[in-house]
Amino acid sequence: MTQRSTEDRHPASAGLHVRPAEGILADLFAAQQAALAAVGPALPGLARAAELGADALRAGGKMGYAGAGSSGLMALADCLELAGTFGLPPQRTPMLFAGGADALLHMVGSVEDDPALARADVAQAGLGVGDVVLVLTASGSTPYALTVAEAARARGAQVIGLANVAGAALFDLSDLAILLDTGPEVISGSTRMGAATAQKVALNLISALVGVKLGHVHDGYMVNLVADNAKLIDRAARIVSAVAGVDRATAETALAATAGAVKPAILVAQGHAPDTAASLLSGQGGHLSALVG
The missing domain is CATH 1.10.8.1080 (Helicase, Ruva Protein; domain 3)
Structure with a gap:
């Protein structure tokens, strides 16, 4: 498997375990702040994503979310807030999470490698012409995310791909590609940290702007x-x-x-x-x- 920047070693990783507690937290906090800074260059893409989402919803279509693991949890958190915050009917904002509800109680890694599951989820969500789906994957290469993107596009939906690695395979399957270049994690490969933080902020911004554009x-x-x-x-x-x-x-x-x-x-x-x-x-x-x- 090709090495990804999210799997590289962070400068603060070496000796992390032997530092004082406050020193460990200071390094982790600094990495979180750096992850937030990675959202800045993506603002033009996030604005365009909100336009696509608002256009779809205004015309009676859907704005879906999709992801596996930590990326899926970030997508789910944003998706679930839309009904209470902006009054958007849940059927108009479907959530495609690898493994479904069962995976929320016990995260199972194998489901993110199952393309058949992804295709079934796209079909069940009813994504098609006039719809948009936000697909998230930190590595940019998670099979579930890639298959969702491929299947959604085949059905006529527009795909907005968000990944944390430059040149991500997801971007080749996306109508709009958004890079959140957070780089290595202090805890190597733990993309629930910086990568997920940037993803959640990016989704907050997209959905907030969708709400503004819809008059909500x-x-x-x-x-x-x-x-x-x-x-x-x-x-x-x-x-x-x-x-x-x-x-x-x-x-x-x-x-x-x-x-x-x-x-x-x-x-x-x-x-x-x-x-x-x-x-x-x-x-x-x-x-x-x-x-x-």
């Missing part, structure tokens, strides 16, 4: 959140109050009239009927900017 973020507020617990119900009321410029009681009344939907509640709080609010939002593609002061 207004003045930094999550105006399309799904309020399904006490914390989010309280947050929804505070958002309506702040954006509409009304008191808490008016905000709560408006939310009751819209079954908890924040965007139309903002307009209801400003005096519109619920049906009118829904119509106004539809006319603006879900964006509040032209409808509130």
Whole structure:
């Protein structure tokens, strides 16, 4: 197997085990900071990825995530947040994780080498024309990730490949290739460290920008959140109050009239009927900017 930069030796690796605890942590922390810095050069690619994802979702398509092992966990963490943060239906943001739910309880390495499993996952997710899938692999050569990319493209979906190694095989199968060049790990080959940190930050940025482009973020507020617990119900009321410029009681009344939907509640709080609010939002593609002061 070709040596990858993620498997190389980090300068801080030698003698790591004999250093004082705070020294070990200082080296690990410095490596995490360096991993964050690796995201900077990828910003143009991340912006393009968000455009592709938002375009797919706006047109009724899917924005999927795929990965194995640590990369899959980073993808899963971002994917699961989309419903609560931006109100995106889970069926529109499928997660393809090598080994499925069982692998989340006990990580099994063999599943990341199974191309048949990858092809089955792509088919089950229903990825095709008009869809986008974010495929992650630190090494850029994980068989599960490569097969997902190949199968998704064959079905007409666009592939956004994120890897931590220059010249990754994944990039040859991607419509958009994003390099997060984090280099060697202080604990050699442990890509749950720097590589995964960069991946998670990159995904945070992509999904946040997708939310903005879909009109689900207004003045930094999550105006399309799904309020399904006490914390989010309280947050929804505070958002309506702040954006509409009304008191808490008016905000709560408006939310009751819209079954908890924040965007139309903002307009209801400003005096519109619920049906009118829904119509106004539809006319603006879900964006509040032209409808509130």
